[in-house]
Amino acid sequence: MKNxxxxxxTIYDVAKAAGVSISTASNALNDTGRTNAETRERVRxxxxxxxxxxxxxxxxxLSKRSHAxxxxxxxxxxxxxxxxxxxxxxxxxxxxxxxxxxATNNDPRLAQLHLEALLDRQVDGIIFxxxxxxxxxxxxLSRLPIPVVYVFAEGPADSVTFxxxxxxxxxxAVDHLKELGRSRILHITGPxxxxxxxxxxxxxxxxxxxxxxAMFGDWSEEWGHEAVQSVFARPGAxxxxxxxxxxxxxxxxxxxxxxLNVEIPTDVAVVGFDNWEVVARQTRPPLTTIDMELKELGxxxxxxxxSLSKGEPVxxxxxxxxxxLVVRQSCGSPLQSG
Amino acid sequence: MKNxxxxxxTIYDVAKAAGVSISTASNALNDTGRTNAETRERVRxxxxxxxxxxxxxxxxxLSKRSHAxxxxxxxxxxxxxxxxxxxxxxxxxxxxxxxxxxATNNDPRLAQLHLEALLDRQVDGIIFxxxxxxxxxxxxLSRLPIPVVYVFAEGPADSVTFxxxxxxxxxxAVDHLKELGRSRILHITGPxxxxxxxxxxxxxxxxxxxxxxAMFGDWSEEWGHEAVQSVFARPGAxxxxxxxxxxxxxxxxxxxxxxLNVEIPTDVAVVGFDNWEVVARQTRPPLTTIDMELKELGxxxxxxxxSLSKGEPVxxxxxxxxxxLVVRQSCGSPLQSG
DNA sequence: TTTTTCTGCTAAAAGCTTTTATCATGAATC
DNA sequence: GATTCATGATAAAAGCTTTTAGCAGAAAAA
Numbered sequence: 001m002k003n004x005x006x007x008x009x010t011i012y013d014v015a016k017a018a019g020v021s022i023s024t025a026s027n028a029l030n031d032t033g034r035t036n037a038e039t040r041e042r043v044r045x046x047x048x049x050x051x052x053x054x055x056x057x058x059x060x061x062l063s064k065r066s067h068a069x070x071x072x073x074x075x076x077x078x079x080x081x082x083x084x085x086x087x088x089x090x091x092x093x094x095x096x097x098x099x100x101x102x103a104t105n106n107d108p109r110l111a112q113l114h115l116e117a118l119l120d121r122q123v124d125g126i127i128f129x130x131x132x133x134x135x136x137x138x139x140x141l142s143r144l145p146i147p148v149v150y151v152f153a154e155g156p157a158d159s160v161t162f163x164x165x166x167x168x169x170x171x172x173a174v175d176h177l178k179e180l181g182r183s184r185i186l187h188i189t190g191p192x193x194x195x196x197x198x199x200x201x202x203x204x205x206x207x208x209x210x211x212x213x214a215m216f217g218d219w220s221e222e223w224g225h226e227a228v229q230s231v232f233a234r235p236g237a238x239x240x241x242x243x244x245x246x247x248x249x250x251x252x253x254x255x256x257x258x259x260l261n262v263e264i265p266t267d268v269a270v271v272g273f274d275n276w277e278v279v280a281r282q283t284r285p286p287l288t289t290i291d292m293e294l295k296e297l298g299x300x301x302x303x304x305x306x307s308l309s310k311g312e313p314v315x316x317x318x319x320x321x322x323x324x325l326v327v328r329q330s331c332g333s334p335l336q337s338g
Numbered sequence: 339m340k341n342x343x344x345x346x347x348t349i350y351d352v353a354k355a356a357g358v359s360i361s362t363a364s365n366a367l368n369d370t371g372r373t374n375a376e377t378r379e380r381v382r383x384x385x386x387x388x389x390x391x392x393x394x395x396x397x398x399x400l401s402k403r404s405h406a407x408x409x410x411x412x413x414x415x416x417x418x419x420x421x422x423x424x425x426x427x428x429x430x431x432x433x434x435x436x437x438x439x440x441a442t443n444n445d446p447r448l449a450q451l452h453l454e455a456l457l458d459r460q461v462d463g464i465i466f467x468x469x470x471x472x473x474x475x476x477x478x479l480s481r482l483p484i485p486v487v488y489v490f491a492e493g494p495a496d497s498v499t500f501x502x503x504x505x506x507x508x509x510x511a512v513d514h515l516k517e518l519g520r521s522r523i524l525h526i527t528g529p530x531x532x533x534x535x536x537x538x539x540x541x542x543x544x545x546x547x548x549x550x551x552a553m554f555g556d557w558s559e560e561w562g563h564e565a566v567q568s569v570f571a572r573p574g575a576x577x578x579x580x581x582x583x584x585x586x587x588x589x590x591x592x593x594x595x596x597x598l599n600v601e602i603p604t605d606v607a608v609v610g611f612d613n614w615e616v617v618a619r620q621t622r623p624p625l626t627t628i629d630m631e632l633k634e635l636g637x638x639x640x641x642x643x644x645s646l647s648k649g650e651p652v653x654x655x656x657x658x659x660x661x662x663l664v665v666r667q668s669c670g671s672p673l674q675s676g
Numbered sequence: 677t678t679t680t681t682c683t684g685c686t687a688a689a690a691g692c693t694t695t696t697a698t699c700a701t702g703a704a705t706c
Numbered sequence: 707g708a709t710t711c712a713t714g715a716t717a718a719a720a721g722c723t724t725t726t727a728g729c730a731g732a733a734a735a736a
Contacts, residue, residue, distance in 0.1 A: 008483070010722060021686045026724060033725085034684055056458040057399040058722035062691050066395060068438075068459070076424060077616070082416025086441035093440075093448065098455050100406075101439035102431075103424035110431065117436050120394040121406070145346065221620040248620065255593075278415075282559040282586065348692060359716045364694060371695085372714055396692035400721050680735065689726080698717080705710070 009052045018046040029054075060122060068098045069305055070118035074106040074138060075131045079276065080294060084129055084151060087298020095306060097124070104138055111139040119144070124309035127301050128153050133163060134195035147308035151301040154195075160308065161318045162301050164292035166196050169323030170203035173243045173271040173290055176325055178207075180332060182241035182269055185212065188227045188253060189245025190219040197245055200273065204243060219245070224252025232260055240268055241331075247272040247279040247289055254283050254330070265332035275326050285329035292323050347390045356384040367392075398460060406436045407643055408456035412444040412476060413469045417614065418632060422467055422489060425636020433644060435462070442476055449477035457482075462647035465639050466491050471501060472533035485646035489639040490632075492533075498646065499656045500639050502630035504534050507661030508541035511581045511609040511628055514663055516545075518670060520579035520607055523550065526565045526591060527583025528557040535583055538611065542581060557583070562590025570598055578606055579669075585610040585617040585627055592621050592668070603670035613664050623667035630661050 015025040020043060027033035028043035035043075046052075060066040071088060075081040081103075089099045100123065102114035118126060125146050128137050130153035141148050142156050150161040177185050187204045190197040201214040215231075217223035224244060232238060244250035250272035254264060262268050264285060272280055272289035280287040300321060307314050353363040358381060365371035366381035373381075384390075398404040409426060413419040419441075427437045438461065440452035456464060463484050466475050468491035479486050480494050488499040515523050525542045528535040539552040553569075555561035562582060570576060582588035588610030592602060600606050602623060610618060610627035618625040638659060645652050 011724095012722080022723085023686055023688090023725080024684080027685085030724080034682095036684060039684080053454065053458050055399070055460060055722050056455075057395050057404060057460055058691090059724080060691095061393070061395040061399055061693090061722080062724055064691080071439075076421075078416040078420025078424075079616075082420045082441075083414075085439060086414060086416075086443070089439065089441050089452075090443075090448075093451050093455065096455065098438050098440070098452075098459060100436050101409075101423055101427065102436070103420075103427050105424070105428075110428075113431050114427075114436075116391065117394075117431065117434065120391050121436060122393060122395055248616070251620075278417075278586070282590075349694095350692080360693085361695080361717075362715055365715090368694080372712090374714060377714080393692050396721090397694080398721095399692080399723090400694055402721080678736080680733100682733075683731085684729105685731105686729080687727090690724085692721105694720090696717105696719080698715105700715085701713085703710100703712080706708085 009050050014047045014052045018043045065124050066122040067096050068123050070100040070123045070126045072102050072128045074104045083294035084298040087295035088302040091299045091302040106138055108138045115139050125305040149301050149305045151297055158316050160304055160314050160316055162297055163320050165320035165322050166199040167203040169290045170200040171207055172325045174207040177241045184239045185241040186239035187214040187243045192216040221248050221252035224249035225256040228253050228256035243271045245273055247274040247276045250287055251279055251283055269331040288328045288331045289326050290323045291326050347388050352385045352390045356381045403462050404460040405434050406461050408438040408461045408464045410440050410466045412442045421632035422636040425633035426640040429637045429640040444476055446476045453477050463643040487639050487643045496654050498642055498652050498654055500635055501656055501658050503658035503660050504537040505541040507628045508538040509545055510663045512545040515579040522577045523579040524577035525552040525581045526587055530554040559586045559590035562587035563594040566591050566594035581609045583611055585612040585614045588625055589617055589621055607669040626666045626669045627664050628661045629664050
């Protein structure tokens with residue numbers, strides 16, 4: 001007889017069926033107060049039998065913790081957001097915390113609406129995420145009565161923020177190329193006004209020293225193509241490796257190299273950035289690239305907001321999570337190239 | 339003096355500040371009962387001043403409607419889910435309804451956990467979405483006390499389900515090619531065990547009649563490439579148009595054609611399916627393709643679950659939403675080709 | 677035996693809102 | 707002047723849970 005009635009079972013039903021008071025039922029179920037072991041077991045069995053599940057609304061109303069958080073994103077496309085959101089949700093579901101997803105489309109009115117809805121719902125915290133590091137939220141998040149964590153987005157100075165470690169990621173790519181014996185490494189990346197592009201480029205320049213060249217453009221395949229054409233058209237030594245600021249750019253680079261009959265990886269090795277599987281797996285040859293560990297970023301943000309919502313201290317400032325090198329075939333193996 | 343205290347303002351604070359009772363305050367704010375116009379205004383002004391916002395938990399507890407819904411997805415990647423989720427959220431936020439996003443990763447345990455959490459939260463309904471039409475949920479959704487809507491996923495016979503109209507979408511593609519004077523149209527698509535692939539293929543065969551050929555394979559670029567190579571390697575007439583089952587396949591097709599020095603669109607026109615902008619915009623030439631209107635699908639699903647949760651009737655069965663042709667440059671214009 | 681301590685349980689309050697039923701008050705009707 | 711009516715306000719209940727304070731009974735200590 002599992003909850004066949006039309007109305008949800010309440011703790012009152014449990015108490016009645018077990019022949020105890022409501023408080024005893026509550027104590028038995030939550031292991032609070034003093035309860036006889038035998039009674040406790042009976043209450044629990046009855047609760048199970050009639051399919052009792054506590055009402056999260058009533059619980060939240062009393063405890064002032066709703067065990068829900070809001071995730072505010074201004075990414076419409078979802079390539080970055082969904083893996084992070086899945087990571088957040090995955091790590092929190094085991095703590096009984098659910099996630100409201102709010103897509104703001106970067107529209108301040110929509111963002112404000114979502115924010116108010118979240119506050120009305122007494123969420124325990126908010127995770128703000130964007131599609132780029134240096135984008136501030138479309139709505140004021142700084143004077144909120146609940147904690148806020150920023151992931152892949154710029155927060156105020158003293159806020160808790162998680163970034164992928166673009167500097168380390170870029171170094172990973174360059175070091176990999178160097179280990180394979182490449183020395184003339186070129187960097188083709190996105191627009192200079194993207195913080196991530198600047199960080200990666202600087203890291204590349206620091207690692208490669210003299211002769212290094214970073215070409216800024218768009219986050220597009222077209223730009224990768226165009227950049228390679230211009231580099232191979234001009235006189236002078238040609239690069240033997242290209243480190244790209246994104247997988248899309250890498251894709252354009254690979255296409256252009258093929259058009260020029262340049263062999264990959266024999267003549268030129270290519271490394272991408274993003275590990276956007278659907279692109280990186282499909283290039284010919286499959287692309288060696290840098291994974292930003294978006295899901296892990298989500299895990300960390302989720303745990304951070306969880307701690308903050310419990311009042312536990314979390315170190316403020318920017319935490320950079322290491323990227324991971326994913327080796328496929330666009331650089332060759334050390335053996336091949338050696 | 340906007341809520342500078344440490345605790346949220348309640349209706350009790352409003353009542354006190356306005357010098358009325360709690361019930362009067364509630365009536366004034368919600369336009370219920372009988373209230374003097376002057377009192378009503380005063381209460382509202384005070385509420386605004388002290389920054390009162392009703393507690394959704396208390397409200398939901400009483401009304402038994404939480405004004406929240408759950409969205410259960412088994413898509414890890416997010417290319418389909420996030421646009422739909424954004425659509426759902428966008429249409430519901432104006433009705434004061436928020437969306438819990440639950441990524442199940444197709445793991446029954448995780449799905450069960452999420453489902454229970456949603457029920458505990460008294461959500462007003464659940465939207466289940468998958469990455470393919472013929473995938474059933476990883477958890478039992480049929481005997482729930484709340485309505486369920488299926489989007490882009492297979493539901494039980496009498497359920498409310500929304501699909502993109504693959505048949506019409508395929509016809510849109512074929513008709514477009516025919517209008518441009520193409521007659522030998524080939525279809526390269528994904529695995530035969532995907533319902534969507536079968537529907538699109540059948541629609542194509544119906545529209546093209548004799549000589550039409552549908553090649554089933556993978557949803558990958560590689561397969562598109564491979565298929566083109568084999569077709570152009572065998573003797574006989576070559577196609578003057580290729581309708582692809584996905585943009586990724588189309589991308590492989592375009593690459594292969596370029597390798598073969600076949601001009602696009604002069605020699606062969608190409609149409610894709612998905613309007614996955616990041617792919618479709620980046621092919622050379624940019625891809626004419628079919629958009630499944632995922633956001634609109636989300637809108638409709640959101641409105642359906644809203645109606646159902648209010649007890650309003652919603653026609654059961656599968657509703658197919660029309661796809662849209664997005665013309666770029668991979669088919670040429672009627673003028674060019676005419 | 678009387679007092680203290682412990683055990684197991686319970687009544688009641690609190691959390692915040694909406695709704696129902698009730699209560700004054702002044703105006704209108706008889 | 708007595709009765710009805712309409713108005714504007716209010717007290718209290720309901721929704722479901724957890725927690726606090728307290729109560730009875732039994733066991734232990736005096």
